Amino acid sequence: MSGFNFDVITLFPKAFELINNLGVITKALDKNLIDLNLHDLREYGEGSYRQVDDKPYGGGAGMVLKPEPIYKAYESIRKLPKSKTLLMTPQGKVLKQKDLARWSTLDQIIIICGQYEGFDERIRCLADEEISIGDYVLSGGEIPAISIINGLTRLLPGTLGDPDSLVDESHNSSLLEYPQYTRPITFKDMKVPDILVSGNHEEIKSWRRRKSFERTLERRSDLISNENYKKSPQSKRIIKENNQFMKFRIGNGYDIHRLVEDRDLIIGGVKLHHPESLGLDGHSDADVLSHSIMDALLGALSLGDIGKYFPPSDEKWKNADSLFLLSKVIDLIRQDGWEINNIDSVLVAERPKIMPHIKLMKKNISEILNIDENLIGIKATTNEKLGPEGREEGISCHSVVLLEKK
Numbered sequence: 001m002s003g004f005n006f007d008v009i010t011l012f013p014k015a016f017e018l019i020n021n022l023g024v025i026t027k028a029l030d031k032n033l034i035d036l037n038l039h040d041l042r043e044y045g046e047g048s049y050r051q052v053d054d055k056p057y058g059g060g061a062g063m064v065l066k067p068e069p070i071y072k073a074y075e076s077i078r079k080l081p082k083s084k085t086l087l088m089t090p091q092g093k094v095l096k097q098k099d100l101a102r103w104s105t106l107d108q109i110i111i112i113c114g115q116y117e118g119f120d121e122r123i124r125c126l127a128d129e130e131i132s133i134g135d136y137v138l139s140g141g142e143i144p145a146i147s148i149i150n151g152l153t154r155l156l157p158g159t160l161g162d163p164d165s166l167v168d169e170s171h172n173s174s175l176l177e178y179p180q181y182t183r184p185i186t187f188k189d190m191k192v193p194d195i196l197v198s199g200n201h202e203e204i205k206s207w208r209r210r211k212s213f214e215r216t217l218e219r220r221s222d223l224i225s226n227e228n229y230k231k232s233p234q235s236k237r238i239i240k241e242n243n244q245f246m247k248f249r250i251g252n253g254y255d256i257h258r259l260v261e262d263r264d265l266i267i268g269g270v271k272l273h274h275p276e277s278l279g280l281d282g283h284s285d286a287d288v289l290s291h292s293i294m295d296a297l298l299g300a301l302s303l304g305d306i307g308k309y310f311p312p313s314d315e316k317w318k319n320a321d322s323l324f325l326l327s328k329v330i331d332l333i334r335q336d337g338w339e340i341n342n343i344d345s346v347l348v349a350e351r352p353k354i355m356p357h358i359k360l361m362k363k364n365i366s367e368i369l370n371i372d373e374n375l376i377g378i379k380a381t382t383n384e385k386l387g388p389e390g391r392e393e394g395i396s397c398h399s400v401v402l403l404e405k406k
């Protein structure tokens with residue numbers, strides 16, 4: 001019986017000698033569970049120098065692998081019924097455990113090892129899939145090919161002594177593996193968790209599931225995309241407990257104030273003139289822009305809204321300068337290590353024209369928040385004479401902020 005076939009087209013067949021010293025693969029080769037056929041590209045090179053590469057058309061540094069030797073090598077390989085051809089290139093799709101599992105049901109994988117300086121574009125059409133092993137560049141596809149051979153071989157029936165070791169491991173369930181311990185029970189004051197020596201298998205299982213989830217959330221939260229994980233009550237609790245690992249939070253704020261006579265019209269700390277001499281009514285200076293930004297900041301961290309910190313019932317805040325209130329809110333946000341990534345606001349006002357004052361509003365807010373003006377977006381729109389803003393009964397403002405944990 002012939003095993004799973006790996007056919008590798010490479011300029012450096014000697015690189016694969018390493019494989020013979022990797023336990024699992026050595027065993028698989030010995031037991032004929034896999035066949036490793038190396039196709040030395042040099043043998044298919046052209047002329048007396050066995051040339052395999054040439055200068056790129058259009059100029060540029062380095063040499064490019066020619067198509068003819070690769071095609072010749074490829075055509076010399078006997079194709080099995082269930083076969084796939086992979087081209088190793090940093091431009092390929094990043095290898096995932098599920099790819100290895102998918103390929104493990106085939107009879108044959110043909111791997112074409114690219115070279116870092118590049119290969120003729122026409123070589124790509126030989127491949128069913130282009131694969132990279134990460135976002136970095138190696139000198140050639142040999143080491144990535146060895147990774148694939150290693151990862152795939154250990155999935156083949158009969159290669160691992162204990163097939164159960166495939167069940168729990170990292171990336172199988174798209175969660176990372178739980179922490180593992182072996183003897184001694186205490187090493188340099190580090191003790192094996194009591195639960196693992198309790199003998200209670202149900203509790204050990206549940207501890208491992210929880211640790212696996214926590215570890216993934218902490219190190220690779222990008223892997224937790226499966227809605228099932230997020231929905232389970234246990235996962236919900238763990239996500240809540242691990243909120244400290246969240247790097248970003250967004251917040252949204254809205255405020256509206258009435259336009260009345262005998263009040264100043266202050267927006268973003270700038271005193272504007274309304275054609276009818278109207279101003280904004282409120283307990284404070286009624287600066288809708290500052291208010292909506294404060295609510296967005298507080299909302300991002302689930303800290304309530306400005307009314308909670310500066311109650312309108314408190315005389316202290318009568319005619320308060322909203323930029324001062326904003327300085328208090330940002331102190332609260334920074335207390336816990338959060339920093340503003342950016343702010344975007346839109347003012348809704350029929351009149352006056354806000355556009356000419358935006359520069360000064362940005363300056364005021366950036367100084368209070370101690371952030372660059374470029375991180376603040378302020379826009380204005382009329383409400384096309386619709387609704388309270390359109391009838392000039394009031395001016396409103398909407399803001400969003402993105403916070404990042406530093």
Ligand SMILES: Nc1ccn([C@@H]2O[C@H](COP(=O)(O)O)[C@@H](O)[C@H]2O)c(=O)n1
Pocket residue numbers: 348349350351352353354355356379380381382383384
């Ligand atoms: N109070 C306002 C309202 C609008 N602008 C500027 O005018 C532009 C056109 O307004 P629309 O409502 O028709 O979108 C708008 O893009 C703003 O630049 C303004 O300065 N002050």
Ligand SMILES: C[C@@]1(CO)OP(=O)(O)OP(=O)(O)OC[C@H]1O
Pocket residue numbers: 255281282283284285286287291306307308309310311312313317320
């Ligand atoms: C800013 C505060 C300060 O008392 O009062 P107002 O200026 O009325 O503004 P509003 O957005 O209605 O309420 C929030 C209050 O905290």
